[in-house]
Amino acid sequence: MSHHARVNPIACEAHGMCAELLPERIALDEWGYPIVDGTPLEARLVEHAIRAARACPTFALLVERDRAPTPPRARRGERRR
């Protein structure tokens, strides 16, 4: 089961914590908003990604589990860790 990082652009207010805590995958654009590399996270980065997500003041960073295609109902409750 692999994980990837994703940002909720509506919630994001460009605090920039995520880029500090997960520079391997997140850079900031010229306005301070994160540019997220959403490819699967290596195992060693998952813990850092989750720490970055918890540190986000607006909870805009999500660490999601990559899902196999499942019917919509089965998806509940797996969005944020």
Add this chain to the structure above:
Amino acid sequence: MSVNSTLTEPLSPTGQRTPAALPRLLVGVPPHGALSLQEHTAIHGPLPATGGRGGRRTRERAALLVDEIERSGLLGHGGAAFPTATKMRAVAGARRRSIVVVNAAEGEPASSKDRTLLQTLPHLVLDGAILAAEAVGADEVIVCVCESAEEAVENVARAIEERARASERSPSLHLKTVAGHYVAGQESALVNYLNGGPAKPTFTPPMPFAQGVRRRPTLINNVETLAHVALIARHGAAWFRQLGTPSQPGSALVTLSGPLVHPGVYEIEHGASLSSLIQAAGGATARTHGALLGGYAGSWVAGELLNGVALSNEHLAAHGACLGAGVVLLLSEHACPVTETARVARWLAGQSTRQCGPCVHGLDALATKVEEIASGIAQANVGQRIERLSSLTARRGACRHPDGAVNLILSALETFEGEFAEHARHGPCDRCALPPELPMPRWPVSQETARGKLAAR
């Protein structure tokens, strides 16, 4: 804008006459007002049976309609050309009772086909909505109409009353007016609005088909798509496929505007040539710089290429364009394409719902760069700067608005390369001061919770 249903000669790519001729949707369009239920039934016959509510046999018969729609190859007419049957299946597969939303928010300034259809043939759309509701097991239909389309709102309200009086089988039908701004018709924005929030996109998932209005599975279809559903249920998939191309069967409504004798809403066959459409509109009254296809998230095709253009997504892909919401806008050679692009870029930046940083900052910065080119004060590296801003803006919002705006700007820069270079070097041209040809309505994006009224039940 006039409604033209006079394309009786089918514009098939092969030039052959086909039996299932046009018009299909625009049959019996009255000169004023709307077709009554009685007149509608006289033309199209009664609503075909899918079998009322509840029960296993009903569900089986409803599934048959979805199968038929799948075989017809019907694609959504709101702009994204998503397979309608796939959407229906996703909603029908959910356990909870679903809701059908008829989308006539029509935020495209250059489009009027949706309001025209609702205003003149509301019962064809209601037929499709009722059939779709039965197909996905919904007990409620909400027709969402842009508040600026007053006549459409009135006529739909009357049509819903007529249905209630005729006591036909029917899910409960509601009418709701929607604020008119560019992204109000985006699916999640519409759901957010119907749930009591502002008409602004939300972060997905959950997608509306899984959890939409009142957290129920929600089927959102464009009005024209549902009108096609009403006809497919009556005549079948094979009939539907007699027009159009294999990958994009059937007919489509297009809003044709620009320097033409009769601009208006036309029904064409997918794959029809643009020149035949222009001919049907009485021909052009001026030479053109090019055509904007799809709408303000669409692409330009240069004037010298227009003769070879066929109106299907497959063909338009070669030009980097698509039919989108059926917008075909010709820009006359009297207009300045650079200034027109600068104005639209600024307008699109203003239509951001200001929720996502990259959209707010990126579209504003892009509009500024295009304005600098138009007034001849841009720096030499402006091209690279626009490229950089485009990559920082596209695909970084919660909705596709920034992607569409970037697409339009880049397409204009490419199509009118010579004019942009000319302006960058020498500043404004004589035509820059002319009033805009591209429509840019004053639609403030309301920052608070503007609520529409429940107009009819």
